[in-house]
Amino acid sequence: MTISDVATEAGVSVATVSRVLNKADYPVRPETRERVLKAIEKLDFHPNELARSLLLKSTRTVGLAIPDIANPYYPLISRGVEDVASQHGYTVIFCNTDRDAEKSKRYIDTLLQKQVDGVILAGGGTDFTRASERFARLGTHVVFIGRPAHAWPSVRIPNADAAATAVGHLAALGHRRVGFIGGLSALTTSQDRFEGYTRSVAEHGLDDDERLLREGDFDEQSGYRAAASLLSVSPPPTAIFAANDRMAVGALAASHDHGLGVPDELSLVGFDDIPVVSYLRPPLTTVALPAYDMGAAAMGLLLQQFEGEGAGGSDGPAVVRLPARLRVRASTGPPPSTDRHPPTESKRRSIHGEPRIP
């Protein structure tokens, strides 16, 4: 079923069929157009995009590389990318890299061969640096979600500031010993969140005790273990800040299994605001990231680049900065012995607001 079948059926040339298909305003005699439309309908004809793309040098397809769609942080980002793409007639190819160099490379080759118009790279890992140079050299547009190693267009989140705000919230409640469960330390995201923690500890004069630091790998189990280990430190922390929600969920389970009430005996803060955490009991205080918007914005940046093709050098790569927001829920409260540092009235107010970062 090709365009020439349609042409035959309608008794016109393929050029005419192509015109009624693609050029709404091209002058075609109304009754000719009508006949062509009828033929298309009758044959249930779908133009072969392969042939079209080959000629037009655009596939209207983009690649999205993420570590793992099964990680609950990514589905919403993906939806954002996908919705905006689909609204503009683009299609998305998914790649789960597992942050594995081998897999990443294979996917990149595939995307290149499929002639994608652009790629969105999320979840970091050092492999992306060389990859993005390759894409760029071959004329494929690149957008990062997160802080890229070099100057690429990107969608950014104030990871450090948000982490500092989260720890500040605990300090305002009267906590002095705040445990930290970090993510994979190779990732800029982890580094930034740790930096925010450190900064806030210094700023509020909290206990600067390296026995309060743990590194997880962003999943529930690592959070469970890290929390269990933190709780055996003496004196134990009265609050724990985890660098993502999944680890915080693990920490919540660990607290429960250790017989500690949250927030009465231990306060808990996560990061990401993945959908389930507001349904935990207690619901989790966390830093909400606009995951859907991050995906949507990344696709928006790509679209912008497609249009600006050959627009000439502007002032540096486009960067979209999206706000994070501390969502205070019931997993945080004053430490067990509040008499040492009763929160002042002004501090208490700041607890219940929803600081926007930045």
Add this chain to the structure above:
Amino acid sequence: MTISDVATEAGVSVATVSRVLNKADYPVRPETRERVLKAIEKLDFHPNELARSLLLKSTRTVGLAIPDIANPYYPLISRGVEDVASQHGYTVIFCNTDRDAEKSKRYIDTLLQKQVDGVILAGGGTDFTRASERFARLGTHVVFIGRPAHAWPSVRIPNADAAATAVGHLAALGHRRVGFIGGLSALTTSQDRFEGYTRSVAEHGLDDDERLLREGDFDEQSGYRAAASLLSVSPPPTAIFAANDRMAVGALAASHDHGLGVPDELSLVGFDDIPVVSYLRPPLTTVALPAYDMGAAAMGLLLQQFEGEGAGGSDGPAVVRLPARLRVRASTGPPPSTDRHPPTESKRRSIHGEPRIP
């Protein structure tokens, strides 16, 4: 950067380049092959798959239509599809239909134009019936995840039996009044799970009270509301079976907010075994579905069809049946007043095993 650039660089014809690229065993003089390889390397050449696919009539691309990747049931299925696809050199295009006829149609047109070799249709909805006929007519292979309206190759789950087993588990614990929170009743999945509930209620002589039935829409909020409403029935159920985990998570939150201890005052069973539920406290008793395997099996069926191209009619469409498994965790226990129906020793044993269904 095309194959003729490589040919020029290596001082051979494009035919030769094509041969070293695609025909490992085609006789090419070793030093010629060497020169071609060098040229490819030097130019970082990637063959344009568009041109290749146009000729070969295969894009090595498949479409995956799911309701919503942000629904935690689908990421694992997607991973299964994606991993198997990628292992065999196939690429996956994602489509979030939101079970919306308009969107589904748009996606189907897109997939058809992109000349995908096959599609995997998951999550049901009536739109797929016409869609799959269209695909088939145009030579695109179709595989369903779930029970298709007509005879298509599919990956199946014993929804009814598993639901019956889950309710049977509650009956064995001594429950007589078991509330049911169903999913969208238009879906075969929901219908099957409800049928299992009904069958088990009859089989174990449980209260057959339609005031114990609620319909949700598979998300946490609807589960919360349905549970809240069920708890106001008099007498209230001593256990609730929700047709999926997200609704069960909502029900757990509702129980908590109503001051009911789980499982002491109310037992709760979900369905799906999405990753987070084992980290809830109490961890949720649920029916585990092999989500990853379901995706992997679906892609496997597709691959099988690609190979069996023109193999001639076998005996009906291929169907892969995957087992479900009741995972008994701490959210289920005997009802508050066990004296009425103390579980027997044999029943208690059945509680702690992990029945495999079928």
Add this chain to the structure above:
DNA sequence: CTGAAAGCGCTTACAG
């Protein structure tokens, strides 16, 4: 307003 023809980047008989 319409059509004939070139060409996008490949693969593969066919001929040598």
Add this chain to the structure above:
DNA sequence: CTGAAAGCGCTTACAG
């Protein structure tokens, strides 16, 4: 062992 040429299904100047 290697190359010239046809052709996959389209789009678009160009000519009429």
